[in-house]
Each structure stands twice: as C-alpha cells, then as structure tokens.
Amino acid sequence: MLALTTALSLSLTLPSASPSTKIGAAATAFPARREILTSGAGLAVWAMGARAASAEEEAAAPVAEVAPPPPPPPARVEVDKNWPKGLEVAAIKSGKKSEKPVVGDLVAIRFKCQIEKTGQVIDDIMESAEPYYYRAGSGQVVPAIEAAIVNMRAGDVWQLRVPPELGFGTKGRNASPGKPRIPGDAILIFTVALDQVPGKDEEIIEQNGIID
Numbered sequence: 001m002l003a004l005t006t007a008l009s010l011s012l013t014l015p016s017a018s019p020s021t022k023i024g025a026a027a028t029a030f031p032a033r034r035e036i037l038t039s040g041a042g043l044a045v046w047a048m049g050a051r052a053a054s055a056e057e058e059a060a061a062p063v064a065e066v067a068p069p070p071p072p073p074p075a076r077v078e079v080d081k082n083w084p085k086g087l088e089v090a091a092i093k094s095g096k097k098s099e100k101p102v103v104g105d106l107v108a109i110r111f112k113c114q115i116e117k118t119g120q121v122i123d124d125i126m127e128s129a130e131p132y133y134y135r136a137g138s139g140q141v142v143p144a145i146e147a148a149i150v151n152m153r154a155g156d157v158w159q160l161r162v163p164p165e166l167g168f169g170t171k172g173r174n175a176s177p178g179k180p181r182i183p184g185d186a187i188l189i190f191t192v193a194l195d196q197v198p199g200k201d202e203e204i205i206e207q208n209g210i211i212d
Helices: 002-012 019-029 033-037 040-060 143-149 202-207
Strands: 088-093 106-115 121-124 132-135 157-162 188-196
Touching: 106 143, 143 157, 143 188
Parallel strands: none
Antiparallel strands: 088 157, 106 121, 106 132, 106 188, 157 188
16 A cells, blocks of 8 residues: 555656756757758748749839830932022922922922921911912022922922021011011921922823823
8 A cells, every 4th residue: 555655656746847858849849940941842932932022023123115216217309409508308208200390380388387496386387278379489488498399299298407598587587467476597497298280290180181
C-alpha cells in the first residue's frame, strides 16, 4: 500500500517540460523563416511576389508619347522664268492637266489671306458659294496672286508666302467693312485655289457644247 502511494505521488509531482524544451520543440516543428525562404516552395512564393511588384511598377510608369510622323514634303511646283523673287510657294493640291491661263483670260479663284506674324485672317472665300472672278493681268489682285494664277491649272491649290513688295507694300491697307486693317510691311500667307478658267476648262467647254 505504501509503495502504491509513493508511486502515485511521484507520478503526480513529475515536472512538466521546461520553457527551453518547449522552444526547442517549437523550433523543431516550425523551421526558421530563412529555411522556408531557401526551400523550393518559399522561393516560388517569393518569385511570384517579385513578378507582381514588377508588373505594378511597369503599369504605374508613365508611357512615353510617340511623336507623330513628319508631314510629307510639299509637291514640287513648276513656275515660269518670270516668277517674282522672294515669293515662296508650296503645292497643297494638284489639279487637272488643263491649260494655264494667260493675261486677259477670265479666271475663277478662291483664296484665304492671313498675316504671318499674328495669324489673323483678313479675308477668306475658300468656302463661299461663289468664287471670285477677274481677268488675269488686270491688276485687281495683289502682284503675288497675279504671278501665281498664270502658273496654275484648274484644280490647283497653292500656298504662298508673300513679302510686302508683292502684297500691300509699306503702307498696308486701311480697314473697311468686313475687312480688318493690314499693317505696312506685313508678310502674308495666301492659300489660293484656281477653280476654273472659263474658255479653257475642258469641262466647261463640254457643257457648252463646244467639244463633242
């Protein structure tokens, strides 16, 4: 009886595992973070996280703007030997292969005029219902237009950079109803379209029954 009591006392008073023993067991059950990272699964998880972070950085990075391609060079313009010095010209559109007008021919034109320095539009009949009619060489338009028209064909659209001596000169032009003042020595930008040359335009001649 005494032996049984002693045995029970000993079993009830056996010390529990020490804190160091628990830590050791935990360390055995749960490997260190370094061990996890160096394991295959750990490396895979880390790599996935790195790729995700890289993708987020690329998405957040600003996208560089791509510059638009330069415009094509203007078409070559053939002018006669009497072309005025200082008058610059570029073809916007090429028209038909009809005859060029000569001095005395009736022509129908459209135009837009701007002051180069300010961009102010001083006249614009490009979209008007009717073109402007005049006889080539009559002096009804500025010298730059006179020079251009006799080098154009019906359907041509040109842009002219007009120096003062071929425009409105040193005095400019006074303001008038619907037309602002043009200062003296102004460089002008003209867009000129030769719509028709009645008497030489084949379509007009056909419409009037001159050509079968």
